[in-house]
Amino acid sequence: MNRPTPADPRRTLTLRDVSEASGVSEMTVSRVLRNRGDVSGTTRERVLEAARALGYVPNKIAGALASQRVNLVGVIIPSLSNMVFPEVLTGISEVLEDTGLQPVVGVTNYSPEREETVLYEMLSWRPSGVILAGLEHTEASHAMLAQAGIPIVEIMDIDGTPVDSAVGISHVRAGRQMAEAILAAGYRRIAFLGTQMPNDHRAKKRLAGFEEALAKAGVTLADREFYSGGSALLKGREMTEAVLNRTPDVDFLYYSNDMIGAGGLLYCLEAGIDVPGRVGLAGFNGVELLDGLPRKLATMDACRLAIGRAAAEIIGGKRPTGVVGGEVIELTPTLQQGDTIRKI
Structure with a gap:
């Protein structure tokens, strides 16, 4: 097939341009580009080659007028700088790749x-x-x-009532489990370090579960240190220094995420503080980037990749139930004690 002559760049390409370049009807071009109907392999390749050469991109809005839907999946997340969410997006993209659906963030x-x-x-x-x-x-x-009329999947959390479907972990149970592990290792003067949490509802739920388990053992938090802004190593160092100067008998520091926990670990090691003998530490999220630290920070895997995959399976109708929507999928995080909690 001869290479098509490029169209006027000021004019929007149409099906007719691809039809003329490939030598087949506009209806056949439409079938190929929408992956609908019975079209021979040779004809399909001719149309696709012509479309690629012209730089033709289908008008999804025009094609969606009859169905009132486009093949986009809206993905709304709190942050791209937080290392948690890129892994969630990876899981979503992997599952949607062969469904014809495209995530938009x-x-x-x-x-x-x-x-x-x-x-x-x-x-x-x-x-x-x-x-x-x-x-x-x-x-x-x-x-x-509630009125969207499409599958809605709320992710990362199942402690509440979803609009439609939910995929995530119980942050209340995660906080409770971490507190139980810390208490079992013999720590009693425990401090919490984390975000102010007006809008970080999941961190708030972890703290609630954490304090609930402490209270059951007759223990209350010895200190708290809050901050606003993003998670950062420097912030973790500053917060850790503040707590240990203010409450020197604290023997465990529980951080709302791994990044500030890593900053706290670096501060303790530089200050010559025995970790985990004198002070134990734990974070949350199981961020693999921190595996290169001098000590492996105790943490809890938040099932990020699995959450992304399961959410996309619901949207794409790939769940074993065959039903799109109306599911609550609870995943179980794994506690990783690392090197910063005393071995029992």
């Missing part, structure tokens, strides 16, 4: 109002589904989700 920066805006824009494109982090939303966001 929006970032909220942990702001409920920003989530509301992003959700409104996403839904205005009439996506085939929405995946978003968390179970807590503004009233307007909740109403939009």
Whole structure:
């Protein structure tokens, strides 16, 4: 086949351009590009080659007018700088790859109002589904989700009532399990270090479960240190120094995430503090990037990849149930004691 002559760059390419370049009817071109109908392999390749050569991209909005849906899946997450969510996105992309559905990402920066805006824009494109982090939303966001008429999957958390489907872990149980492991290792003067948590509902639930388990053993937190802003090694160092200076008899530091926990570990090691003998430490998320630290930080795997995959399976109708939506899938995180909790 001769290479098609490029069209005028100021004019939008149409099916007719691909039809003329490939020598087949517009209807056949449409069938090939939508992967519908019975078209021979030779003809299909001719159409696809012509489309590639021309740089033709189908107008999904025009093609969706009859169905009122496009093949996009809105994925709304709090942050891209937080190393948790890229792995979730990897799981989503892997599953959707052969479904014809394309994930489109929006970032909220942990702001409920920003989530509301992003959700409104996403839904205005009439996506085939929405995946978003968390179970807590503004009233307007909740109403939009409830009336969307498409599969909705809220991810990362199952401690609450989802709009449609939910995939995640119980953060209350995760906090409780970590407290039980810390107490079992003999620590009693325990401090919590983490975000202010007005909008980090999952960290708030972990702390609630953590304190519940401590209270059951007759223990209360010896100190708390909160911060606002992103998770960072420097922030972890500063917070750890503040707590140990203020409450020097603290013997365990529980961090809301691994990044500030890693900063705390580096501070302790540089200060010559015996870890885990004098002070134990633990974080949350199981971030593999931190495996190169001088000591392996105790943490809990948040099942990030599995959460992304399961959410995409629900949206793509690939679950064993064969039903799209209406599922609550609880995954079980694994406690990794590493080198920063005393061995029992």
